[in-house]
Amino acid sequence: MEMLAFYYFLAFFLAFFLLSKQLFPNRKNLPPSGPLSFPIIGHLYLLKKPLHHNLARVAAQYGPIVLLNFGSRRVLHVSSPSAAEECFTTNDIVFANRPNLLVGKYLGFDSTILSLASYGQHWRNLRRLTTLEIFSSTRLQMFSKIRTNEVRSLLRRLVVAENSSKTVEMKSTFFELTLNNMMMMIAGKRYYGDNGGDLDKARQFQELVEEIFGAAGASNLVDFLPLLWWVGFNGLEKKLLRLQRKRDQFMQELIEEHRLARTQSKDDKSLIDVLLSLQENDPKYYTDEIIIGIIQVLLNAGTDTTAGTMEWAMSLLLNHPEVLKKAQVEIDTIVGQDRLLNESDVANLPYLHCIINETLRLYPAGPLLIPHESSEECIVGGFTIPRGTMLLVNLWAIHKDPKLWEEPTKFRPERMEGIGGVRDGYKLMPFGSGRRSCPGEGLALRVVGLTLGSLIQCFDWERIDEELVDMTEGAGLTLPKAKPLEAKCKPRPAMLSFLSQL
Numbered sequence: 001m002e003m004l005a006f007y008y009f010l011a012f013f014l015a016f017f018l019l020s021k022q023l024f025p026n027r028k029n030l031p032p033s034g035p036l037s038f039p040i041i042g043h044l045y046l047l048k049k050p051l052h053h054n055l056a057r058v059a060a061q062y063g064p065i066v067l068l069n070f071g072s073r074r075v076l077h078v079s080s081p082s083a084a085e086e087c088f089t090t091n092d093i094v095f096a097n098r099p100n101l102l103v104g105k106y107l108g109f110d111s112t113i114l115s116l117a118s119y120g121q122h123w124r125n126l127r128r129l130t131t132l133e134i135f136s137s138t139r140l141q142m143f144s145k146i147r148t149n150e151v152r153s154l155l156r157r158l159v160v161a162e163n164s165s166k167t168v169e170m171k172s173t174f175f176e177l178t179l180n181n182m183m184m185m186i187a188g189k190r191y192y193g194d195n196g197g198d199l200d201k202a203r204q205f206q207e208l209v210e211e212i213f214g215a216a217g218a219s220n221l222v223d224f225l226p227l228l229w230w231v232g233f234n235g236l237e238k239k240l241l242r243l244q245r246k247r248d249q250f251m252q253e254l255i256e257e258h259r260l261a262r263t264q265s266k267d268d269k270s271l272i273d274v275l276l277s278l279q280e281n282d283p284k285y286y287t288d289e290i291i292i293g294i295i296q297v298l299l300n301a302g303t304d305t306t307a308g309t310m311e312w313a314m315s316l317l318l319n320h321p322e323v324l325k326k327a328q329v330e331i332d333t334i335v336g337q338d339r340l341l342n343e344s345d346v347a348n349l350p351y352l353h354c355i356i357n358e359t360l361r362l363y364p365a366g367p368l369l370i371p372h373e374s375s376e377e378c379i380v381g382g383f384t385i386p387r388g389t390m391l392l393v394n395l396w397a398i399h400k401d402p403k404l405w406e407e408p409t410k411f412r413p414e415r416m417e418g419i420g421g422v423r424d425g426y427k428l429m430p431f432g433s434g435r436r437s438c439p440g441e442g443l444a445l446r447v448v449g450l451t452l453g454s455l456i457q458c459f460d461w462e463r464i465d466e467e468l469v470d471m472t473e474g475a476g477l478t479l480p481k482a483k484p485l486e487a488k489c490k491p492r493p494a495m496l497s498f499l500s501q502l
């Protein structure tokens with residue numbers, strides 16, 4: 001009997017909910033609300049992975065501007081260049097905020113981490129500081145030797161792998177290269193390969209990185225249904241807190257090491273040294289917490305994205321040997337075979353640029369960007385967007401829109417000819433646009449260009465068997481491959497003498 005009453009109540013509640021939507025439609029000219037929204041959960045059932053695929057399907061049916069409800073959060077999904085342009089020009093300041101999400105809160109202290117900080121004076125300071133001290137052309141130039149050394153060390157390891165006739169696992173190879181590069185810039189230390197003997201610290205760091213990347217990918221229903229907090233979902237919080245403590249301890253030890261070394265000599269070689277020298281002048285602002293936040297954002301935002309892009313690019317090249325051959329001919333013609341390619345050569349290799357652009361079009365590492373949030377009511381596409389709405393720009397869908405790209409799923413680097421840089425209005429923008437766009441673009445393109453160029457110049461590459469490389473996307477924030485790439489490589493005879501001297 002009680003059960004029957006419950007079902008009656010549920011049916012009444014549902015009927016009332018659906019009817020009220022018919023009777024009181026859209027008073028404020030809100031965008032279309034997409035497929036059926038259930039009470040309490042709203043459209044949370046769309047949160048299946050990969051989310052950008054599901055949302056692209058919604059857009060195909062309901063249009064490029066859709067207002068969804070993910071539990072208690074209102075979410076604006078945008079999937080056309082013109083709507084994206086409105087968000088990042090007219091409404092750029094309004095959407096410059098980031099929503100408060102749980103993983104960010106524990107891994108980034110929210111306010112101290114650049115990618116998650118709310119828009120305001122503090123974010124502007126962090127952005128100015130990192131632009132000046134990390135991403136400026138002068139700094140990038142200063143760190144170019146580190147990138148060259150890391151790529152050369154990779155070439156060396158590949159020669160050894162080839163001698164032992166093993167296939168190369170490219171995912172971890174690229175990940176280790178980008179992490180070493182980043183940690184050399186940050187702390188003057190590398191934790192993979194030859195790390196100067198501190199094996200214990202290297203192992204600690206590797207474990208920490210694995211845990212951080214695992215947690216950052218955690219699907220977080222609590223962000224959309226705070227109610228779940230009270231019914232046992234807060235286990236995740238404990239895990240993140242534990243991880244935060246471990247991370248802080250590791251980073252703090254690193255800072256202390258540099259602080260101690262500075263008592264002997266004040267050398268601003270690494271980023272930690274630069275930040276410590278700023279701290280000496282203004283200890284109230286440049287706290288250790290701020291320094292740890294900056295290190296964290298570089299590791300989180302800069303490694304997986306760059307390594308993943310290189311893995312997709314190599315996978316595409318292995319499936320399209322004619323493109324690989326054309327890139328090799330370009331390098332042989334412009335750089336030659338009597339020296340190793342260096343970073344300044346990359347600007348003179350237009351076809352290599354086309355390959356990188358086309359890879360970023362097909363596999364953008366931020367397929368939905370990082371979520372933005374509106375700080376006040378605004379208009380997009382003629383619709384009213386309420387304050388506090390989370391914005392997801394579906395870059396993946398825009399990059400694959402058949403109205404914008406001929407045969408959009410095909411890998412055709414030639415279509416990128418004539419595009420200066422990595423942007424084409426708002427139809428190609430793998431690094432986002434506007435105030436919150438990626439500040440690491442210059443660094444990422446330098447690493448990707450030098451690494452891919454060197455691999456193509458020095459080795460002949462093949463798939464491990466006749467089968468095409470599996471291009472299925474896996475689950476994760478930065479569009480990982482479902483199956484890590486393995487490949488076979490052989491040093492090119494003309495390059496052997498240089499490789500053996502590395």
Ligand code: HEM
Pocket residue numbers: 114115116127297298299301302303305306309364365366369370371372430431432433435436437438439440441443444
């Ligand atoms: C191929 C590599 C990369 C791609 C495709 C990429 C892409 C992106 C995208 C799409 C965003 C979000 C923009 C938005 O929300 O509007 C972003 C933000 C960001 N990226 Fe990158 N990124 C890459 C590499 C890097 C590197 C190497 C770094 C630093 C070392 C970096 C640091 C950041 C930071 C700090 C933000 C947040 C900016 C803010 O909120 O103010 N990224 N990136």
